[in-house]
Amino acid sequence: MNTNEFWALIGDAARDGGTPDTVADRAATTLASRDTSEIVGFEQHLRRVLDASYKVDLFGAAYLVNGGCSDEGFDAFRGWLMAQGRDAYARAVGEPDSLAELPAVRRAALTGEELGSEKMLAVAATAHRTATGTELPEEPAAKRPNTDDFWDFDNEDEVRRRLPRLAALFNEAPLE
Template structure:
């Protein structure tokens, strides 16, 4: 599956979902299940590539700040949510995690405490394949390698967070004490 095809399917699933990530996952699953099995496997492979491209310590730091903490699985689910936001938002957030501060839903979460995750987005291909064939999606013979994260920084160090993610820190952290 080509990149454009992957994101077109995500956009189709987003249409009419009104930001409901469970609805996006369900719609994407239904759309994918209607395709041939090679497309389903291709979607899964592309999803793994997208997740690998977003496996970055700076994005993890942003997720940690936004969600008030973020485990390994939580980071996966956050990136699932990020996929539901569409290609442009996803690409911008991967390139510059602090750009998430521009999203109205993130700005609102700074007040409401809403957390962002979409675990169901990670199993779209598995669920679609099961619907289409009544069997499990075969393992990819050439799995996408997970990149090295790089050096972690202390996500609880508010000064470091302010330095690395200034716009998000302005939303989610108390002003520095004088």
């Protein structure tokens, strides 16, 4: 599975809208109907996408948007971000502050909703189990950055400097 096929499958699953978990369910159903090698290829590509997106400033953005973030929370946040589509994902990886443009992020600033989807991370595992009745062969865990490279995500001045649009959105929004 190549990059275009990976994102096309996600885009097709998102076409009718719904939550990221609904998108994940649709993607898993579609993927389960394909050859096992494509299911494994989807998982391998997902790992590459996760590895490429493990950026400190994107982690900081997830921390701000979700009111805190663990490694697992960051994975789930990126699962949610995948369900937003290729363009939104690529934009956020290159410029995490661009997340301020997404309607769901703007809504989260008002409601305090946490954005994440573990189901998006399990699309291939679900498809493989459905198609074969067996577990997906394990892939190496997604890489993790050195936490020494993290900046202080609770430092409001640093947040405003690195993520000005998100900082304005979340500092001005009345949380319930």
